[in-house]
Amino acid sequence: MKSSPDPVFSENASPVDVGRAGGLIVIEKEPVNLEMPFGTVDRFLTPNERFYVRCHFPIPKINAKKWRLKIGGAVRKPLTLSLADLRAMKALTTTSLLECAGNNRVFLIPKVKGAQWSLGAVGNAEWTGVLLADLLQQAGVKDGVLEVVLEGADEGEVKEQPKPSGKFHYARSLPLQKAQSDVLLAYEMNGEPLPESHGAPLRAIVPGWYGMAAVKWLTHILVTKEPFHGFYQTIEYTRWERPRKSLPMQVPLSEVPVKAQISRPELGQVVPAGEKIWVQGTAWTADSEITKVEVSDDWGKNWKRADLLGKPVRNAWQLWEYQWLTPKKRGKQVLMVKATDARGREQPYERDADRGTYNISHCLPIEVEVR
Amino acid sequence: MKSSPDPVFSENASPVDVGRAGGLIVIEKEPVNLEMPFGTVDRFLTPNERFYVRCHFPIPKINAKKWRLKIGGAVRKPLTLSLADLRAMKALTTTSLLECAGNNRVFLIPKVKGAQWSLGAVGNAEWTGVLLADLLQQAGVKDGVLEVVLEGADEGEVKEQPKPSGKFHYARSLPLQKAQSDVLLAYEMNGEPLPESHGAPLRAIVPGWYGMAAVKWLTHILVTKEPFHGFYQTIEYTRWERPRKSLPMQVPLSEVPVKAQISRPELGQVVPAGEKIWVQGTAWTADSEITKVEVSDDWGKNWKRADLLGKPVRNAWQLWEYQWLTPKKRGKQVLMVKATDARGREQPYERDADRGTYNISHCLPIEVEVR
Structure with missing residues (x-):
């Protein structure tokens, strides 16, 4: 290739x-x-x-x-x-x-x-x-x-x-x-x-x-x-x-913490109301494998499991996707994603301020526009 | 007392x-x-x-x-x-x-x-x-x-x-x-x-x-x-x-380096021209004794020995004084002082920038006004 x-x-x-x-x-x-x-x-x-x-x-x-x-x-x-x-x-x-x-x-x-x-x-x-x-x-x-x-x-x-x-x-x-x-x-x-x-x-x-x-x-x-x-x-x-x-x-700093990111939809992207669209991204962790990626569209109250794509490769990232039924109601909507690895380490929901200007691995809000 | x-x-x-x-x-x-x-x-x-x-x-x-x-x-x-x-x-x-x-x-x-x-x-x-x-x-x-x-x-x-x-x-x-x-x-x-x-x-x-x-x-x-x-x-x-x-x-940082300071005359003080005045101050070092304090009125070209006052006390300061014949010519004059300790450590003439915002022990220019 x-x-x-x-x-x-x-x-x-x-x-x-x-x-x-x-x-x-x-x-x-x-x-x-x-x-x-x-x-x-x-x-x-x-x-x-x-x-x-x-x-x-x-x-x-x-x-x-x-x-x-x-x-x-x-x-x-x-x-x-x-x-x-x-x-x-x-x-x-x-x-x-x-x-x-x-x-x-x-x-x-x-x-x-x-x-x-x-x-x-x-x-x-x-x-x-x-x-x-x-x-x-x-x-x-x-x-x-x-x-x-x-x-x-x-x-x-x-x-x-x-x-x-x-x-x-x-x-x-x-x-x-x-x-x-x-x-x-x-x-x-x-x-x-x-x-x-x-x-x-x-x-x-x-x-x-x-x-x-x-x-x-x-x-x-x-x-x-x-x-x-x-x-x-x-x-x-x-x-x-x-x-x-x-x-x-x-x-x-040393190892990367367990983490998933949403690549699509992108920040501020317009998505159609009441339709199925793909939420996609990658996830990674150190010296372990990603075992679970979950997506939430309600600020972390409920999480839905995404599909992991391909075989896990230690210390590489893993692609994942999730089919999301977008809300019928138009307006701003926040998507979040959360990863877990084979050692049971889970991505934190909130930022730990002692990490200073680095080491950012909490769940990031990706805001999209449902129209 | x-x-x-x-x-x-x-x-x-x-x-x-x-x-x-x-x-x-x-x-x-x-x-x-x-x-x-x-x-x-x-x-x-x-x-x-x-x-x-x-x-x-x-x-x-x-x-x-x-x-x-x-x-x-x-x-x-x-x-x-x-x-x-x-x-x-x-x-x-x-x-x-x-x-x-x-x-x-x-x-x-x-x-x-x-x-x-x-x-x-x-x-x-x-x-x-x-x-x-x-x-x-x-x-x-x-x-x-x-x-x-x-x-x-x-x-x-x-x-x-x-x-x-x-x-x-x-x-x-x-x-x-x-x-x-x-x-x-x-x-x-x-x-x-x-x-x-x-x-x-x-x-x-x-x-x-x-x-x-x-x-x-x-x-x-x-x-x-x-x-x-x-x-x-x-x-x-x-x-x-x-x-x-x-x-x-x-x-x-740990130990203080060897160092002397001028207490009198003070920065910007007016001193009489062509007269004998006392230059005074203190000197100190870590885990040793001050053996020599020298004064210069020509930016370090020549140094004259000051008198050490009292007995040395390890890790305390030592008072010293020097009788200075002020120049006949009026105008700005810079005094400097330099200490040496029993371990042979001498106060540096110039600042080492790797000391950052601390650890200031180089010879300081004390400018006085001869009038």
Whole structure:
């Protein structure tokens, strides 16, 4: 299956132009932040050109021939690898969803800071590359290692305090256990070379985790015995948990929570009164399978079961649909959807404010117009 | 020695009124943040009424008779203690400086967020109370403990993300080793009952550390095997360190760095041309003694040695003075001062931007008018 139309742009086309051609919505132009119109979801794999793009800093210019990946820190044998070295290793292909931790932010009232993503900072793709675990084994992880820091070539400055001075690189850490399991270092996306805006030549894919862990333009892997307290680990991409009500503690975001989204009808769409129409969308969870998707048209009083389409793929999304008999009465109508996974985790009805500006997984009201 | 004038206010007087009577400068009214005019320093101990007041939330109303201190978490025998219980224990008196981690913030260009302290968010007092180490021994610290969290009765909300939702308490943690050494839980200040605005009935005194660790209105001590990632530990009161230039890491503030300040002449003061005048001030460092204070009137090209006054007291400040022959030429003149401690640590000439909005210890230009 060819997932996308033929490229119509030259190699020098800007990612914003490429994104616009793919139908992406420009959320921010510099750094490039592009959203998929979620109403266009019609298949299991999201075409590369229609995949949301999240950048923290300008996209770095990388010469793939000169590019090297360095693995160092608490290892017995530090490694420096070219793309050819990586392509010569055992390749693995895995399907994994990527969701931005700020996806759905536009639904929060009052408005919170950050890019105002609607429903489309999420996509599902097939990634090909090498297992991080294989590289860590080659390098020989020393005793007492706690974390593995992934660092990208992208760099820039942030404005608001608390912040490091001057330019610094995007970096994120993983607990050693996750780094040694299913984390992929990908050089292909949906069977094509990884696009520049998605982290070429190499990006991490961390199945089940929010996209912030899927570090793009990877250059350094630092194996460390100390917890990593970088900017995107302690200031951005965190939330609060409370061992006791008075004592909130900040924790870095990791896994995506169980969640379903409605792709059709779209927000504000006009639907015919008293007719059967399809409500459709996707649902996902971390390290488990979606077992149930339910739809409500009465603000959560009653829920009707939707059909799950296709086989469940762990850490990918699952398409679903539900035949809705629209009300005879004309006017505004709110649809909601709720997912449950095989571990019994259920999407919450209400927002937990301790999740701050991220980690939005409560039931979103999709208002349509019955006419 | 009586350190302060007789109280002129009733028990219900507001801390702002009391502070104003002591000559304090109101930096913020709610929460109460009051600064000592640093030009008034004329003795080793700072009178209670002239001691700077730093609050994060409104001053809590506490009934000292009903108040209890709870010690729990990873201990064999959790404790609940009244003020009488604490007063019945072995008392210790120690002299310790307190400096707010944001002291001198008004000197930063460009301006950074936070209370705009000048030179006087610092003071030196004699504290009486019990050793935290004695309480920890009574409670029996379990194996594997990492930190001790100090929690105050003061609570409130913060506005800017990232932040916990709703109200939460002020809390700060100490590594177990520090908690088991010289940390005092004080109920007296300069021989008088601890004033309400300084944390009555009980506040921590953490010698050598910035004031943010000296938690006021103490109610809970949590002994923990996990690192504490509270708001004032990970968002406020932190700075950046760099194992590698591209990889800044956030660290909680702890010890005060070596530093001297000029109390007289004051900023903008008029001094006579071609005459000998006294330049005076205080100097301090953590866990060491001040060995040298030097004054420069030519932007650090030449430094002249000042006299240290009195014996050094570890973790307290040291008064110093220098007889300056003012220039014959009239006009603006900048004075600077620099301290060195017994560990060879020297006050830096320039600001390190990775210290963010805190930890200001570089040489400050005190501009005077020679006339």
